[in-house]
Amino acid sequence: MSDTQAQTVAYVRDTMVDAQTPPITEVGVIKWLRENLFSSPLNAILTIASLYLVYWVIAHVGPWMINGIWVADSLTECREIRNATLGADVPAACFAVITERWPQLMFGFYPSDAYWRPVVALLVFFVGIAPVLFDKLPRSLLIGTLLTPFVMYLLLWGGSIWGPFAVGLGFVAGYFTFRFLNPINSLMGTIGAIIVPILFWFFLTGPIASTLTATAPIGLPFIESKDFGGFTLSVVIGIAAIILSLPLGILLALGRQSDLPIIKYSAVVFIEVIRGVPLIVWLFTASLLLNYFLPPGTNFDLMLRVIIMVTLFSAAYIAEVIRGGLAALPKGQYEAADALGLDYWKSMQLIILPQALKISIPGIVNTFIGLFKDTTLVVFIGLLDPVGLTNAIRASTDWNGIYWELFLFIGIMFFIFCYSMGRYSLYLEKKLQREHR
Amino acid sequence: MSTLTDPPKASFRLSQLIYDTRYRSYTIQIVALILIVAAFAWLINNTIENLESLGKDFDFGFLGSAAGYDINQMLIPYDNQMSHGRAALVGILNTLLVAVLGCLAATLIGVIAGVLRLSKNWVVNKLMAVYVEGFRNVPLLLWIILIFAIMTESMPQPREFRGDDATQAMLLDDSVAITNRGIWIPRIGFSNSLSGNEAVAAMDGATPVATGAIDWLVLFGTLAISIVAISFVRKRADRIQQATGVRPVTWYQQLALLVVPFGLVAFFLGLTIVKPFLQGFNFTEGTHLRNSLIALWLALSLYTGAFIAEIVRAGILAISKGQTEAAFALGLQPNRTMNLIILPQAMRVIIPPLISQYLNLTKNSSLAIAVGYMDVRATLGGITINQTGRELEGMLLLGGFYLALSLLISAGMNFYNRSTQLQER
Numbered sequence: 001m002s003d004t005q006a007q008t009v010a011y012v013r014d015t016m017v018d019a020q021t022p023p024i025t026e027v028g029v030i031k032w033l034r035e036n037l038f039s040s041p042l043n044a045i046l047t048i049a050s051l052y053l054v055y056w057v058i059a060h061v062g063p064w065m066i067n068g069i070w071v072a073d074s075l076t077e078c079r080e081i082r083n084a085t086l087g088a089d090v091p092a093a094c095f096a097v098i099t100e101r102w103p104q105l106m107f108g109f110y111p112s113d114a115y116w117r118p119v120v121a122l123l124v125f126f127v128g129i130a131p132v133l134f135d136k137l138p139r140s141l142l143i144g145t146l147l148t149p150f151v152m153y154l155l156l157w158g159g160s161i162w163g164p165f166a167v168g169l170g171f172v173a174g175y176f177t178f179r180f181l182n183p184i185n186s187l188m189g190t191i192g193a194i195i196v197p198i199l200f201w202f203f204l205t206g207p208i209a210s211t212l213t214a215t216a217p218i219g220l221p222f223i224e225s226k227d228f229g230g231f232t233l234s235v236v237i238g239i240a241a242i243i244l245s246l247p248l249g250i251l252l253a254l255g256r257q258s259d260l261p262i263i264k265y266s267a268v269v270f271i272e273v274i275r276g277v278p279l280i281v282w283l284f285t286a287s288l289l290l291n292y293f294l295p296p297g298t299n300f301d302l303m304l305r306v307i308i309m310v311t312l313f314s315a316a317y318i319a320e321v322i323r324g325g326l327a328a329l330p331k332g333q334y335e336a337a338d339a340l341g342l343d344y345w346k347s348m349q350l351i352i353l354p355q356a357l358k359i360s361i362p363g364i365v366n367t368f369i370g371l372f373k374d375t376t377l378v379v380f381i382g383l384l385d386p387v388g389l390t391n392a393i394r395a396s397t398d399w400n401g402i403y404w405e406l407f408l409f410i411g412i413m414f415f416i417f418c419y420s421m422g423r424y425s426l427y428l429e430k431k432l433q434r435e436h437r
Numbered sequence: 438m439s440t441l442t443d444p445p446k447a448s449f450r451l452s453q454l455i456y457d458t459r460y461r462s463y464t465i466q467i468v469a470l471i472l473i474v475a476a477f478a479w480l481i482n483n484t485i486e487n488l489e490s491l492g493k494d495f496d497f498g499f500l501g502s503a504a505g506y507d508i509n510q511m512l513i514p515y516d517n518q519m520s521h522g523r524a525a526l527v528g529i530l531n532t533l534l535v536a537v538l539g540c541l542a543a544t545l546i547g548v549i550a551g552v553l554r555l556s557k558n559w560v561v562n563k564l565m566a567v568y569v570e571g572f573r574n575v576p577l578l579l580w581i582i583l584i585f586a587i588m589t590e591s592m593p594q595p596r597e598f599r600g601d602d603a604t605q606a607m608l609l610d611d612s613v614a615i616t617n618r619g620i621w622i623p624r625i626g627f628s629n630s631l632s633g634n635e636a637v638a639a640m641d642g643a644t645p646v647a648t649g650a651i652d653w654l655v656l657f658g659t660l661a662i663s664i665v666a667i668s669f670v671r672k673r674a675d676r677i678q679q680a681t682g683v684r685p686v687t688w689y690q691q692l693a694l695l696v697v698p699f700g701l702v703a704f705f706l707g708l709t710i711v712k713p714f715l716q717g718f719n720f721t722e723g724t725h726l727r728n729s730l731i732a733l734w735l736a737l738s739l740y741t742g743a744f745i746a747e748i749v750r751a752g753i754l755a756i757s758k759g760q761t762e763a764a765f766a767l768g769l770q771p772n773r774t775m776n777l778i779i780l781p782q783a784m785r786v787i788i789p790p791l792i793s794q795y796l797n798l799t800k801n802s803s804l805a806i807a808v809g810y811m812d813v814r815a816t817l818g819g820i821t822i823n824q825t826g827r828e829l830e831g832m833l834l835l836g837g838f839y840l841a842l843s844l845l846i847s848a849g850m851n852f853y854n855r856s857t858q859l860q861e862r
Contacts, residue, residue: 275843373576387576407582
């Protein structure tokens with residue numbers, strides 16, 4: 001042992017070698033390129049193919065967009081401007097159609113002196129929905145949220161202020177009935193809270209609204225549903241259906257998970273029938289057949305019919321998403337709620353639904369995105385949504401033959417709406433996941 | 438000594454119907470049943486009254502009367518003297534055609550995009566992200582009319598293919614022509630057709646061919662028998678492997694079973710490829726894929742493919758890395774790891790949402806209305822209703838068709854789920 005250690009060694013390094021710079025292929029851009037783009041022959045081929053594809057698209061679409069003409073009154077004028085400034089064969093988009101038809105694309109045939117109303121309604125919606133979306137805001141703002149639907153209705157359709165007011169009073173009456181009867185008997189409280197508002201709406205709303213209108217005629221000019229169009233129409237149908245379909249979907253999901261066979265099977269049949277048939281067929285049913293099913297002589301607004309149909313349709317999808325959430329909860333949660341002596345509604349409200357809804361959020365938001373995209377289908381029953389307006393715009397002699405600019409614009413608008421909804425759902429998912437740990 | 442408390446008396450009070458949980462469920466259900474029946478009675482009563490006041494009856498006899506309209510794409514023989522029922526059938530087959538083609542293409546696109554989206558290659562990864570987000574967040578209707586507009590507005594006219602100074606040329610050895618009136622692809626004919634139809638030459642000097650359903654039946658029947666035979670060969674190889682531990686080499690048997698019978702049948706039927714060619718102002722012969730079919734098919738496949746890509750990605754990510762490592766530790770080779778360990782587990786995650794995407798695609802094919810594709814909504818739910826005035830019956834049949842189709846697909850999915858479910862408590 002000692003011999004080997006004692007052996008004289010020819011050379012021993014007594015200082016550390018200075019740090020060397022890494023090889024050029026292992027640092028910076030080159031390293032990144034090697035690792036990410038050219039790590040194997042297959043990867044290199046994929047990279048080159050993708051880059052070529054990107055180049056091809058940009059080479060075809062890029063000049064067309066950059067040369068785009070934003071101010072002109074017709075397609076012919078656009079072409080003249082292009083021929084004068086760029087030359088006859090240069091590709092140039094005519095975005096002037098968007099600037100010239102902007103009010104129509106946004107508001108359809110809504111009266112031009114009332115354009116502020118949908119805009120304010122949208123702002124009211126965002127203010128109203130903010131406390132629901134972001135829990136950092138004070139909870140007392142939720143009272144404002146409850147008022148939002150009435151304010152939005154008033155702004156969009158107009159008419160006397162007292163109509164929505166009287167309808168709202170019905171809800172207030174229901175709430176106070178519940179507060180008054182619930183301490184006496186919870187069943188009576190629930191039944192009262194359902195029956196009193198219905199009676200109120202049937203017998204008192206009309207007289208109250210007309211007397212108040214007669215004494216104090218405050219309100220906005222009434223605007224008919226047929227004047228709605230463009231993105232106003234899509235957003236109104238979308239928002240109304242989203243707000244209405246969530247509670248209905250929850251009820252349907254609870255119905256489908258119920259122990260009571262009759263309730264369960266009616267929910268199953270409803271959900272499966274709605275989901276099994278395409279939305280177009282339901283929309284045609286709404287426009288062609290609804291008059292058959294209602295008492296002779298009734299006839300109501302096409303837009304309202306569409307909102308009802310879209311609501312029922314997406315409620316069935318939401319019910320399935322929430323059912324997934326309910327089924328994913330461990331059985332112990334249900335048993336624990338029962339063991340605490342909570343009745344069905346209390347256990348649902350306090351234990352089951354908060355957890356089930358949390359799990360279902362991505363699915364629910366996906367359904368909402370689908371619903372919003374599906375609002376374009378109303379074009380087939382004669383409502384002028386943005387896609388319908390492209391046909392109307394092309395039908396005018398000024399813009400005959402214009403396609404891509406309009407499609408691009410509408411596509412981008414829908415993309416912005418839907419993508420931001422999707423991002424919000426991701427944010428919510430992440431936030432709730434963190435709370436879980 | 439008596440017991441602590443007397444047992445409750447067995448008498449029944451009416452209030453128990455509401456307060457006793459044993460009876461309350463019956464009360465609730467009976468009330469619900471009465472409400473549902475009342476609602477249906479009200480609706481049906483309204484319908485009867487409305488039909489009476491319009492002077493209409495409820496009768497499906499119209500399905501037997503002559504349709505009187507033409508359909509531009511048919512998979513079975515049809516002319517305008519045939520019945521509305523036949524027209525509906527033609528529409529149903531067109532719906533199924535675009536649905537099946539769409540499902541195949543969407544699966545292909547979706548699997549490729551889903552796998553590429555997981556790639557470490559930055560460019561490919563981002564490109565696929567753009568594709569998926571772009572298609573998922575824009576309405577399908579917009580894609581359909583966009584692709585239709587590209588086909589009708591930007592593609593060359595058939596006359597540009599004409600003459601010596603043609604500005605356009607057909608693709609793939611003169612067999613595919615892309616024009617603004619649709620795409621022409623070669624079709625398959627049989628010079629020794631079994632159908633008894635007279636063989637006709639497409640143009641001078643070409644082989645005379647005919648087609649009949651029976652030829653296709655024979656061709657695909659042979660293929661099916663070959664596949665059954667191949668599965669027998671594989672099972673035998675499995676048995677030998679179980680018994681001796683050595684798997685016999687069978688790939689050449691399998692290949693021969695697949696190719697030889699098919700080749701022989703094709704030879705005896707005289708299978709010929711008939712290419713489209715320009716005649717008059719348009720292409721003729723070959724198979725004509727109309728713009729409406731192309732637009733609907735492409736848009737449906739690309740749109741659904743974006744959703745399938747996300748499903749595939751989630752399915753692959755759902756399998757933990759430990760599974761691969763465990764398989765390697767057992768000494769399995771990479772491809773057997775994939776086949777025996779990863780895919781069976783990933784499939785369990787992927788298949789159910791995949792099938793519901795197929796269902797969505799089938800239902801979305803009703804957007805055919807945007808491009809005038811003659812699907813079941815256009816024939817039965819469109820022209821037939823307009824001509825006969827039978828909205829109620831027509832819509833009922835249309836809804837019934839879609840409902841039956843989706844229930845059938847869901848039944849298949851439930852069956853699959855049950856057979857692959859993990860057996861837990």
